Amino acid sequence: MQNLLAQPLKLPCGVVLSNRIAKAAMTEGLADEYHCATDRHERLYRGWSQGGAGLLLTGNVQVDRSHLERPGNLVIDNNGGLEALKAYARAGTEAGNHLWMQINHPGRQTPGELNGAPLAPSAIPLRMAGDKFAPPRAMTEAQILDVIRRWAHVARTAREAGFTGVQIHAAHGYLLSQFLSPLSNQRTDAWGGSLENRARALLEVYRAIRKATGPDFPISVKMNSADFQKGGFDSDECLHVVRWLHEAGVDLLEISGGNYEQLQMLGSGEGEGTDGSVVRESTRKREAYFLEFAQKIRPVCDIPLMITGGFRSRAAMTAALESGGLDVVGLGRPLCVDQDLPRKLLDGSVEMSPAHERNLKLDPAVVPDVSDQATRDLIEAFGGLGWYCLQLIYLGHGKSVDTQMSVYEAFVRYQENEATTLAQLRDWKPVAA
Ligand SMILES: Cc1cc2nc3c(=O)[nH]c(=O)nc-3n(C[C@H](O)[C@H](O)[C@H](O)COP(=O)(O)O)c2cc1C
Structure with a gap:
C-alpha cells in the first residue's frame, strides 16, 4: 500500500515539502538575556531536523520585546543576534527539511509581570481566574500599523538568516486572533466591526510579509477553526477568512482552536461556540480535534491544509490523509518526548506515539x-x-x-x-x- 505520510507536497509558491509530517510550533523558552537565539536552539532543532519531519515550525517568535508570551521568547526587534539566528537555521535544516519561523504578538495574553498594560484591539481583559494578565490598552491605528511593519521585519530577517519560510500566528487568542474575535475586538474603526474589518490586521500582516519576502517564500497562517466561546469567532466566519487567505496566496493553512480562556488546542477545553463547535468525545477518539472542520474547507477552496491537535497513531494520520481532509499532519506534544518519531512513523517501525x-x-x-x-x-x-x-x-x-x-x-x-x-x-x- 502507498505510504501517504511519505508523499511530497508542492505548495503554491513552488516549494516542495518532502513528506506530510510537520512538527507544530512549540514555544522553547531558550533565548538568551537579550532575547536572541542560543546554542540551545541549535541543539533542539538539530534533533528535530534529524527526526525526519518534512517541515519544522519554530516556537512563536515575538515582534516586540515588550510583548512576550514568556520571558525566554526569541524576539527580533533590532536586538542583534543575526549570526546566532543563522546558526539556529543551519542546525534546524541540516537534514534538508524545511524550517519555518512562527511569528507572533501576544496582545492581551502577555503575562502581567512582563507588561502591566499590553496592547490589544480593545481594552477588554481576559476572563481568567487569578491575576496573571493585566487589563489591556486599545491600540491606536499608528500602533496597529507599527505592529504590521514589525511582522514584515521579522519575516525579512528570518529569510536572511536561512529560515525557509514563516508562519503567521493568528490562533490561540493572541493579537491577530483577538482582532478576529468580536468578543475581544469591539473597535468601531476600519479594524473592527464587520468580519472584513476584523480580518484586516491578519490580511495586512500577510501582504506586508509577502512584499518583504517575495513570491517564492512560503507563508503559512495558523488560525482557529473557532474560539469555542459564545459570541466569539465561529466556524462560518473562519470559512470566509480562509477563502480570503487563499485568494491572497497563503501557502499552507494550519487549523487549530481555542485560547487561554478555552484550551481546545490541547483537547481540554469545554466551551461551546454559537455553532455548537465543541471538541466532542468522538472527535477526540479519532485523534484529530479539528479534522471535521477541515472537511468543510475543502468544498470552499483548495488551500493546502495542515491540521494539528490530537494525532497520536500512524493509522489515524494515514486515515486523515486518505480522507482528503488534510495535506499535512501536525504533531506537537509527541515530539517533546521523542524527536525521532516522524522517521519511525514514516518507515513504519512504530504505530503509536506514547x-x-x-x-x-x-x-x-x-x-x-x-x-x-x-x-x-x-x-x-x-x-x-x-x-x-x-x-x-x-x-x-x-x-x-x-x-x-x-x-x-x-x-x-x-x-x-x-x-x-x-x-x-x-x-x-x-x-x-
Ligand atoms: C509545550 C507547547 C508549546 C506550544 N507552543 C506553541 C507555539 O509557540 N505556537 C503555537 O502556535 N502553538 C503552540 N502550541 C500548540 C501546538 O502547536 C499544538 O497546536 C498543540 O500542542 C496540539 O497538538 P498536539 O496534540 O499534537 O500536541 C504549543 C503546545 C505545547 C504542548
Whole structure:
C-alpha cells in the first residue's frame, strides 16, 4: 500500500515539502538575556531536523520585546543576534527539511509581570481566574500599523538568516486572533466591526510579509477553526477568512482552536461556540480535534491544509490523509518526548506515539490547601503545558527528557524556570500599568 505520510507536497509558491509530517510550533523558552537565539536552539532543532519531519515550525517568535508570551521568547526587534539566528537555521535544516519561523504578538495574553498594560484591539481583559494578565490598552491605528511593519521585519530577517519560510500566528487568542474575535475586538474603526474589518490586521500582516519576502517564500497562517466561546469567532466566519487567505496566496493553512480562556488546542477545553463547535468525545477518539472542520474547507477552496491537535497513531494520520481532509499532519506534544518519531512513523517501525497527556492529571491529595476547583484546573492545565515545555528545555540543554515528572512537580519547576529566566533578562524593563 502507498505510504501517504511519505508523499511530497508542492505548495503554491513552488516549494516542495518532502513528506506530510510537520512538527507544530512549540514555544522553547531558550533565548538568551537579550532575547536572541542560543546554542540551545541549535541543539533542539538539530534533533528535530534529524527526526525526519518534512517541515519544522519554530516556537512563536515575538515582534516586540515588550510583548512576550514568556520571558525566554526569541524576539527580533533590532536586538542583534543575526549570526546566532543563522546558526539556529543551519542546525534546524541540516537534514534538508524545511524550517519555518512562527511569528507572533501576544496582545492581551502577555503575562502581567512582563507588561502591566499590553496592547490589544480593545481594552477588554481576559476572563481568567487569578491575576496573571493585566487589563489591556486599545491600540491606536499608528500602533496597529507599527505592529504590521514589525511582522514584515521579522519575516525579512528570518529569510536572511536561512529560515525557509514563516508562519503567521493568528490562533490561540493572541493579537491577530483577538482582532478576529468580536468578543475581544469591539473597535468601531476600519479594524473592527464587520468580519472584513476584523480580518484586516491578519490580511495586512500577510501582504506586508509577502512584499518583504517575495513570491517564492512560503507563508503559512495558523488560525482557529473557532474560539469555542459564545459570541466569539465561529466556524462560518473562519470559512470566509480562509477563502480570503487563499485568494491572497497563503501557502499552507494550519487549523487549530481555542485560547487561554478555552484550551481546545490541547483537547481540554469545554466551551461551546454559537455553532455548537465543541471538541466532542468522538472527535477526540479519532485523534484529530479539528479534522471535521477541515472537511468543510475543502468544498470552499483548495488551500493546502495542515491540521494539528490530537494525532497520536500512524493509522489515524494515514486515515486523515486518505480522507482528503488534510495535506499535512501536525504533531506537537509527541515530539517533546521523542524527536525521532516522524522517521519511525514514516518507515513504519512504530504505530503509536506514547500519549503522556492522559497521565498528566493533578492528584487532589497533592494540593489539599487549594480548595477551589478553578485554581486546581488552572494548575492542571498549566502544569501539563509546563511538563512539555520543560522537556524542550532539557533537550535544548542536551539532557534527557524526564517522563516520570508529575504534573504538580512540572507546575512548580516550570514557574521556577520562568522566574529565573525573567530575572536574567537584560536591556529590558517591565511595562508598568
Ligand atoms: C509545550 C507547547 C508549546 C506550544 N507552543 C506553541 C507555539 O509557540 N505556537 C503555537 O502556535 N502553538 C503552540 N502550541 C500548540 C501546538 O502547536 C499544538 O497546536 C498543540 O500542542 C496540539 O497538538 P498536539 O496534540 O499534537 O500536541 C504549543 C503546545 C505545547 C504542548
